[in-house]
Every structure is written in C-alpha cells, then in structure tokens.
Amino acid sequence: MGNEPEHNEVRAGAAPPEQTSAASPAGPSAAPGTLGAAPAVRIQGLWKKFGEQIAVHGIDLTLPAGRFIGLVGPNGAGKTTTLSMVTGLLRPDSGVVEIGGHDVWGDPVAVKSRIGVLPEGLRLFERLSGRELLAYMGRLRGLPGDEVDKRAGQLLDVLDLAGSQHKLVVDYSTGMRKKIGLAAALLHNPEILFLDEPFEGVDPVSAQTIRGVLERYTASGATVIFSSHVMELVESLCDWVAVMAGGRIRADGPLAEVRGAAPTLQDAFLELVGANDRGAGQSLDWLGGGGAR
Numbered sequence: 332m333g334n335e336p337e338h339n340e341v342r343a344g345a346a347p348p349e350q351t352s353a354a355s356p357a358g359p360s361a362a363p364g365t366l367g368a369a370p371a372v373r374i375q376g377l378w379k380k381f382g383e384q385i386a387v388h389g390i391d392l393t394l395p396a397g398r399f400i401g402l403v404g405p406n407g408a409g410k411t412t413t414l415s416m417v418t419g420l421l422r423p424d425s426g427v428v429e430i431g432g433h434d435v436w437g438d439p440v441a442v443k444s445r446i447g448v449l450p451e452g453l454r455l456f457e458r459l460s461g462r463e464l465l466a467y468m469g470r471l472r473g474l475p476g477d478e479v480d481k482r483a484g485q486l487l488d489v490l491d492l493a494g495s496q497h498k499l500v501v502d503y504s505t506g507m508r509k510k511i512g513l514a515a516a517l518l519h520n521p522e523i524l525f526l527d528e529p530f531e532g533v534d535p536v537s538a539q540t541i542r543g544v545l546e547r548y549t550a551s552g553a554t555v556i557f558s559s560h561v562m563e564l565v566e567s568l569c570d571w572v573a574v575m576a577g578g579r580i581r582a583d584g585p586l587a588e589v590r591g592a593a594p595t596l597q598d599a600f601l602e603l604v605g606a607n608d609r610g611a612g613q614s615l616d617w618l619g620g621g622g623a624r
C-alpha cells in the first residue's frame with residue numbers, strides 16, 4: 332500500500348448518491364485505518380442494474396487497510412455484485428472504485444497485482460491437479476518457477492491438501508475447492524484478499540484451517556474483505572463490518588460500533604435490515620407435520 336489516492340471525485344455520469352447510509356454508526360471520517368494511508372477500498376457512487384432490478388444502489392464505502400472486514404447482508408442484498416465490481420470482474424453502470432488508491436477500471440494491472448480473489452461459484456481449471464493449478468496460477472502471476480513450487484508446497488501443507496495435490500480438481504469436494512481457490516488467491520502474496528462466502532460448504536475442521544491462514548495473513552498487515560451470512564463467524568473474525576441490504580450500505584465501521592448496544596452482531600444485523608418485523612412464518616398455519624390438511 333502506501334499510495335495516496337489520486338482523486339476522489341465521482342466519475343462524470345455517475346448517478347447521484349441516494350443511499351441512506353445515515354444509519355452508519357461510523358462514517359468514513361471515523362475510519363482510523365484510512366488516516367494517512369490509502370484505504371484498502373474506496374467506493375463512490377457505485378451503481379449496478381440488471382434490467383429493472385437495482386442490485387447496487389449508488390453506494391459510497393471506504394474500507395481501511397490492515398483490517399479483517401466482513402461484508403454482511405441478507406440474500407440478494409448486493410454483496411456479490413459489489414465484490415464483483417470492486418475486483419474488476421463486473422463493470423459498474425457508474426461510480427468509482429479504488430484499491431490502494433488505484434482506479435480498478437483505469438489501472439487494472441496495478442490493481443490486479445495487489446489483490447487476490449476467491450469469487451462466488453469459483454471456476455477452476457478442472458482437469459488440472461491441485462498442484463498443477465497452483466503452478467499455472469503462479470506462472471500467470473509472473474512468479475519464478477522455483478518460488479511457485481516452494482509457495483505451492485507450503486500452501487498445500489498448511490491447507491491440508493498435500494495428500495490430494497495430485498488429484499484432479501474436478502474430483503475435489505466443495506471444501507477442498509474453496510481451499511485450493513484460497514491457495515491460488517494467496518500465491519502471489521496480495522495486499523488485499525477478497526473472499527465471497529469462503530466458509531460456505533466448508534466443514535468445521537477446514538473452516539478452522541482457513542481461519543488460521545487468514546488470521547496469520549492479516550496479522551502481517553494485509554487486508555481481508557469477505558462476504559458472509561454467518562454472523563457469529565463475522566463477529567469472531569472481523570474488526571470492521573459493512574452491512575448491506577437492498578443494494579445499499581446500512582451501516583459500516585468498527586465491529587463494536589456497528590453492533591452498538593445490541594447483545595450480538597446478529598441482533599444488530601436483524602435490526603438494521605428490518606428483519607425483526609418479519610413474522611416467523613405466522614402465515615404458514617397449515618405447516619406442522621401433524622397430518623391435518
């Protein structure tokens with residue numbers, strides 16, 4: 332990091348910011364990690380529509396560097412769409428995204444060399460073995476062959492994949508795929524790691540392994556930004572959270588501030604996304620399994 336942002340104006344043509352992030356307990360000015368250094372991510376006026384569906388509603392969001400950051404929100408909140416636009420996988424309708432001060436769409440090479448991405452619905456080269464996949468990804472990243480071999484071996488060991496390294500990726504389980512995807516995303520030692528639902532479909536032992544790797548990674552000053560529905564996980568891992576619902580940011584800031592007076596992040600989340608008012612199936616009066624039709 333260490334690159335000062337070059338500009339912060341909303342790109343011409345950007346839709347007017349309408350988002351209601353007033354619920355934000357800690358606005359961007361309160362972000363300690365952003366003082367004196369470029370934030371990990373700066374989003375301004377980001378919009379994405381699919382037909383009539385507004386997936387991302389003109390969001391502004393600043394995520395500090397060196398944090399373990401959780402992006403949480405209910406199904407359809409816009410998390411994947413946002414992460415896809417932030418990582419250069421999906422072109423926004425309008426708005427600006429900067430990573431470490433570099434414009435994602437204006438300076439893609441600088442951005443892509445700094446980030447690692449574990450996208451949702453990860454597509455891997457299925458007919459390579461895990462080991463071959465890492466060798467290929469490492470060479471694509473421009474690493475020398477012996478360095479790729481060394482790092483791949485270490486990552487396979489730490490992620491408990493050494494025994495399956497010669498198996499084809501197509502034969503990997505869901506959790507193994509997440510782990511080899513994580514290894515591929517870490518191989519070039521990025522400054523910022525983006526993970527879309529990294530723990531989904533992962534057993535508790537593998538989850539603990541992934542968690543250990545990520546904690547070690549952030550302890551060295553790197554940034555992790557991951558999306559999740561699992562509030563307990565976010566609460567135990569993250570020191571910074573952004574809550575998204577209906578394509579808007581409802582709150583963002585240090586975990587303790589977003590949680591506020593609520594006993595848990597889950598309670599704060601339900602309050603923020605308005606789910607507390609939703610009846611827990613009162614209309615399903617026929618449901619009960621008792622045989623009455």
Ligand SMILES: Nc1ncnc2c1ncn2[C@@H]1O[C@H](COP(=O)(O)OP(=O)(O)OP(=O)(O)O)[C@@H](O)[C@H]1O
Pocket residue numbers: 381384385386404405406407408409410411412413
């Ligand atoms: N390619 C697409 N075409 C049409 N609509 C889309 C597309 N991608 C996303 N959407 C819509 O945009 C909205 C946001 O979707 P998105 O996948 O970003 O949400 P999410 O928060 O990641 O949800 P989940 O937690 O269920 O994965 C949803 O209403 C979704 O149906």
